[in-house]
Amino acid sequence: MIDPIQIIERYYPTDTLGYRILLTHSQQVAELALEVVRQHPELACDERFVYEGAMLHDIGIYLTDAPIDSVAPPADTTAQPEILTTVTLGNGDYLARYARRYLGRSEYWIYIYLANKEQIEDPDNIPLGTEIKIPTPQSVGIIGNEETDLAEAKRLTRDYYSHTAH
Incomplete structure (x- = not known):
């Protein structure tokens, strides 16, 4: 059994906004995934496996290496929604x-x-x-x-x- 939070903490310093955003997002995805699993017992899913996968689904996002011309232009950060x-x-x-x-x-x-x-x-x-x-x-x-x-x-x-x- 793995602890997804320990894995996330290996790559993201815990005192950063990136860590908090990833952790919050991952927890939300995990909650939704588990809700689906529980609503469909006929799938006989391993809840722990689903939780771990959901928690770690975006862990490598900061290490992606896409060619520069395939990346969307940066968003306008001057007008962030409140x-x-x-x-x-x-x-x-x-x-x-x-x-x-x-x-x-x-x-x-x-x-x-x-x-x-x-x-x-x-x-x-x-x-x-x-x-x-x-x-x-x-x-x-x-x-x-x-x-x-x-x-x-x-x-x-x-x-x-x-x-x-x-």
């Missing part, structure tokens, strides 16, 4: 779960709250069915330096709780 996706909160959902999934750390929940504070009165008590926007890391100031990013998220969280009646 919203990554939208989600509808279900039973048991909370902002920290979505922060971990889309922004890389559960402590970044404050950024999701701030992007949605018009429709979220209390981030600790959000009604089921509330649709929220997940901001891109860049749009909320996550720069890829984990120590700096985490310190800023904690500061924002302290500020929020110091100004509310919680």
Whole structure:
């Protein structure tokens, strides 16, 4: 049995944005793949094998060596979208779960709250069915330096709780 995260960590330094993006993407693909496997027991798939394959499906992306003329021109990075996706909160959902999934750390929940504070009165008590926007890391100031990013998220969280009646 292999540990896909250990393999990813061999090639991607854990304190980089590339690592967090790959890990988040790989976890999302693995979740979807396992959901399909579980919906189709007639396939008799090895869940562990599917998980490992899904987690590692893009690991070599940074080592690709395509001829330069086959590569698409670089995207315009000056106009990055501010919203990554939208989600509808279900039973048991909370902002920290979505922060971990889309922004890389559960402590970044404050950024999701701030992007949605018009429709979220209390981030600790959000009604089921509330649709929220997940901001891109860049749009909320996550720069890829984990120590700096985490310190800023904690500061924002302290500020929020110091100004509310919680």
